[in-house]
Amino acid sequence: MLELKNLSKRYGEVRALDGASLSVAPGHMLGFLGPNGAGKTTAMRSVFGLVQLDAGEVTWEGMPIGPEQRLRFGYMPEQRGLYPRMKVGEQLIYFAELHGMSRSDAAASTSRWLATLGLSERSDDRLEQLSHGNQQRVQLAAALVHDPDLLILDEPFSGLDPVAVETLADSLAAEAANGKAVVFSSHQLDLVEDMCEDVVIINQGRNVMEGNVARLKESSPHRHLEIDVSGGDGAWLPEVAGVVAKEIDGSAVRLLVQKEIDLEGVLSAARAVGPIRHFSFEAPSLSEMFLRAVTQ
Amino acid sequence: MKGFRPIWMVARRELRERLKSRTYRITTVILLLVVLGGIVIPQMVGDGDGTTYDLGLVGETSSELLDTLQVLATTSGVRVDTQEFGDLAGAETALETGDVDAVLVGGTEYVTKEPGGTSFFVTGGTGLSALVGGAVQAIRLQEVAASAGVSVDEIAGLLTQNPLVARSLDPLDPNRETNTVVSFAGLILLYVGILSYGAWTLNGVIEEKTNRVVEVLMSALRPHQLMAGKVIGIGLLGIAQLLLIVATAVTAALAVDLVDIPDVSGGLIVSLLLWFVLGFSFFSVAYAAVGALVSRMEEAQSVATPLTMVGVAGYLAAFAVLENPDGVVAKITTFLPPTAPFVVPIRQAQNAITGWESILSVTIMLAATYGLIRLAGRVYSGAILSLGARVKLREAWRSAEL
Numbered sequence: 145m146l147e148l149k150n151l152s153k154r155y156g157e158v159r160a161l162d163g164a165s166l167s168v169a170p171g172h173m174l175g176f177l178g179p180n181g182a183g184k185t186t187a188m189r190s191v192f193g194l195v196q197l198d199a200g201e202v203t204w205e206g207m208p209i210g211p212e213q214r215l216r217f218g219y220m221p222e223q224r225g226l227y228p229r230m231k232v233g234e235q236l237i238y239f240a241e242l243h244g245m246s247r248s249d250a251a252a253s254t255s256r257w258l259a260t261l262g263l264s265e266r267s268d269d270r271l272e273q274l275s276h277g278n279q280q281r282v283q284l285a286a287a288l289v290h291d292p293d294l295l296i297l298d299e300p301f302s303g304l305d306p307v308a309v310e311t312l313a314d315s316l317a318a319e320a321a322n323g324k325a326v327v328f329s330s331h332q333l334d335l336v337e338d339m340c341e342d343v344v345i346i347n348q349g350r351n352v353m354e355g356n357v358a359r360l361k362e363s364s365p366h367r368h369l370e371i372d373v374s375g376g377d378g379a380w381l382p383e384v385a386g387v388v389a390k391e392i393d394g395s396a397v398r399l400l401v402q403k404e405i406d407l408e409g410v411l412s413a414a415r416a417v418g419p420i421r422h423f424s425f426e427a428p429s430l431s432e433m434f435l436r437a438v439t440q
Numbered sequence: 441m442k443g444f445r446p447i448w449m450v451a452r453r454e455l456r457e458r459l460k461s462r463t464y465r466i467t468t469v470i471l472l473l474v475v476l477g478g479i480v481i482p483q484m485v486g487d488g489d490g491t492t493y494d495l496g497l498v499g500e501t502s503s504e505l506l507d508t509l510q511v512l513a514t515t516s517g518v519r520v521d522t523q524e525f526g527d528l529a530g531a532e533t534a535l536e537t538g539d540v541d542a543v544l545v546g547g548t549e550y551v552t553k554e555p556g557g558t559s560f561f562v563t564g565g566t567g568l569s570a571l572v573g574g575a576v577q578a579i580r581l582q583e584v585a586a587s588a589g590v591s592v593d594e595i596a597g598l599l600t601q602n603p604l605v606a607r608s609l610d611p612l613d614p615n616r617e618t619n620t621v622v623s624f625a626g627l628i629l630l631y632v633g634i635l636s637y638g639a640w641t642l643n644g645v646i647e648e649k650t651n652r653v654v655e656v657l658m659s660a661l662r663p664h665q666l667m668a669g670k671v672i673g674i675g676l677l678g679i680a681q682l683l684l685i686v687a688t689a690v691t692a693a694l695a696v697d698l699v700d701i702p703d704v705s706g707g708l709i710v711s712l713l714l715w716f717v718l719g720f721s722f723f724s725v726a727y728a729a730v731g732a733l734v735s736r737m738e739e740a741q742s743v744a745t746p747l748t749m750v751g752v753a754g755y756l757a758a759f760a761v762l763e764n765p766d767g768v769v770a771k772i773t774t775f776l777p778p779t780a781p782f783v784v785p786i787r788q789a790q791n792a793i794t795g796w797e798s799i800l801s802v803t804i805m806l807a808a809t810y811g812l813i814r815l816a817g818r819v820y821s822g823a824i825l826s827l828g829a830r831v832k833l834r835e836a837w838r839s840a841e842l
Contacts, residue, residue, distance in 0.1 A: 192658065192659040194655065194658055194659070211662055214659060214660065215660060217659070219655075219656065219659040221652075221655040221656060221659075223652040223655055224652060225651045225652025225653040225654070225655065225656065226651065226653050226656070227457070227651060227653055228651060229457070229461075230457060238449070238453055239656065239660070241449055242446060242449055242450075242657070242660045242661060243660050286656060287656075
């Protein structure tokens with residue numbers, strides 16, 4: 145279990161972290177969200193002792209984190225970087241060994257990860273000979289190659305094409321399923337919604353929303369209501385309490401409503417006009433909740 | 441994983457990657473060619489010190505005379521090649537064309553191109569006439585002595601004995617000359633080594649910041665481990681390159697008979713190696729620390745210059761000490777870490793340093809290097825992750841993770 149509690153860090157006048165907290169248990173994947181400059185990178189760096197915190201606690205299994213524990217962690221920093229002239233395979237073996245693996249284990253793990261990421265035949269190429277996307281895969285492999293218990297990935301999906309995103313997302317899901325704790329930051333909120341059970345959203349160094357994605361959505365006071373009635377033009381819509389916003393597009397009516405709206409009343413009014421072609425009543429997306437949370 | 445393993449892995453990566461790099465191979469080959477060329481080419485072009493004379497022989501020449509001539513030539517450090525001619529005319533033609541330098545006829549007549557012939561009044565010297573004349577005289581002296589009942593050995597004994605016992609008010613270490621030469625060569629190697637391999641360390645540190653690989657490294661290594669590994673790896677590579685060059689130079693010099701194996705005290709060699717390691721470590725650690733302060737190669741020069749100046753100062757101090765190994769400058773610079781590696785071997789070679797001075801100097805050096813490693817490690821921690829503008833030394837010190 146990784147726990148970050150009440151982290152605080154100032155850079156001169158700028159408060160990078162102002163009480164942010166998060167925790168993630170083995171077998172879970174946490175989406176760590178926030179606008180640019182919210183303090184995500186600073187918080188992630190603090191796990192590796194790369195930031196001298198002004199206050200707060202960073203613990204793994206209840207203990208403060210030291211160099212020995214960090215060898216069991218994998219890190220993909222926001223600032224990507226490996227040795228451009230070093231061969232891909234040798235590079236990964238080196239990083240695995242630095243984390244305490246024996247040479248033979250390191251070599252075995254390296255070829256396993258290169259195979260998983262579809263890079264087996266690039267093992268003897270220098271890193272600089274690979275495309276940007278493939279370099280990114282190697283960077284991910286460098287975070288995974290020593291079989292860490294905890295993965296901290298800062299924007300692992302940025303700059304990847306949809307195919308690479310898919311490969312990467314699958315690998316991370318498999319890691320979490322294998323009992324690893326995974327934390328990653330991302331601006332691709334739809335992806336986070338698909339991948340993570342839990343999220344933490346921070347803004348200006350503070351937590352503004354956190355918890356299980358499904359429950360967060362459920363607890364939202366709003367719903368999207370969409371009804372498409374054959375032959376309707378929207379005029380059928382009765383005056384009901386709780387409509388926050390309304391949009392009429394031909395025969396379709398899209399509403400943002402309070403969760404407690406009189407759904408039966410609306411439905412029967414629609415049925416009176418003609419057959420219903422489409423009906424949906426959904427909680428807002430993570431992306432909407434994110435926007436609301438960080439603009440409040 | 442404790443202690444030395446991560447340091448060694450960093451060092452091993454430096455060794456492997458640099459050994460594989462084309463730059464390292466090419467510079468090594470070029471250095472070797474320069475050193476070899478500098479030694480071998482002068483030997484092939486001119487006669488250099490090893491002067492060779494060609495002597496033409498006509499008629500009977502006794503083998504005793506020829507043997508004596510060769511002995512005299514060897515002791516004078518020259519070579520005499522002889523060439524027999526069937527008749528005088530052929531020999532004189534060879535003399536005219538310069539194929540031979542002189543012709544000895546029947547062991548009694550000495551023919552040269554010199555106007556008016558050669559004067560044999562001047563004895564000694566290493567000219568061909570002096571050698572031939574000396575050989576003939578020696579043979580005649582032996583003949584006369586033998587007929588007077590004095591044995592050849594007695595005569596030879598008299599001629600080779602020191603006529604007087606020599607004593608000086610300033611007794612000389614028999615190895616002092618060669619020691620000075622060797623320590624001087626060591627001084628130049630140390631200077632070149634510190635500056636060039638120090639630059640490797642500096643560039644290596646900046647490169648990792650530019651590549652941004654340093655953040656991944658820092659998640660697994662402590663700053664002092666990364667720094668120590670880098671310094672050790674580059675140091676080993678540098679020492680290997682230097683030893684290769686020195687070994688090649690010595691082998692080449694021996695092969696072309698430029699020098700004999702120098703008669704150097706073993707203590708001096710040990711001291712040179714020790715001070716090489718001490719000096720190299722001290723300066724490399726400092727280069728690593730200043731390298732951490734910048735993020736771009738273009739800024740490397742500006743941070744390295746002060747350090748390079750310190751190295752140059754140490755080198756120049758050693759020259760002052762060479763002139764006056766017992767002076768005040770010598771005494772002070774012996775105990776200053778940046779100058780001691782250059783100065784102490786020079787003083788040692790001249791027997792101008794006492795035992796306690798050596799011990800104290802090494803102790804100070806070790807303490808200073810340890811202190812510098814701690815200090816540089818802290819600067820490194822504080823500055824290594826900043827990728828923007830140049831970090832001020834004071835900021836790096838303050839923001840260091842302790």
